[in-house]
Amino acid sequence: MLHIVDDEEVIRDALAWLAQSRGLEARSYASGEEFLANVGERIDPGGDCVLLDVRMPRMNGIAVFDQLVSRSLLPRLPVIFLTGHGDVPMAVDSLKRGAFDFFEKPFNDNQLMDRVEQALAAARRAGKAAEVRARLATLSAREREVLDLILAGMMNKVVADKLGISMRTVEVHRAHIFDKMQVKTAVELAGLLK
Secondary structure (H helix, E strand, C coil), X not given: CEEEECCCHHHHHHHHHHHHHCCCCEEEECCHHHHHHHHHHHCCCCCCEEEEECXXXXXXXXXXXXXXXXXXXXXXXXXXXXXXCCCHHHHHHHHHCCCCEEEECCCCHHHHHHHHHXXXXXXXHHHHHHHHHHHHHCCCHHHHHHHHHHHCCCCHHHHHHHHCCCHXXXXXXXXXXXXXXXXXXXXXXXXXXX
């Protein structure tokens, strides 16, 4: 989903049309406050992207971006800034702080939409990585030890000898690891963690 945050209705409509021409679903917001009010409910960090105008009344795009940073939503919710009044220091600062890109109006429609698609792909990758980290966090210390040895290619008997536990205990840990990591095989586990 592409979230378009711009105080100019004509810009929001044009960007929504561009997104739809690429087969992307778009949702528009007339203000930063309206967008931030929806961050928790309708936004999927790890599957969405934000086109954010820098200059808006009340809450500007930089303030909205600061809120997203403080909520730890980047890079799972990539932000592409749009501005008609940008300057190099502002762009550099935004990029250093985690913005995905910075476009000055008027912009090339195809280049912008290409970057949106790249941002959405990056968001999906970041979301999957966060999901894997969350699954890893559910493993006990012993399960992490067993996991490391499984990933090293060791058989259950070797893992048992190395850790000084029974082979049956290794099998139980292995089953718990596979269940928590949502995989069926060691090959699938290795692919998930590469």
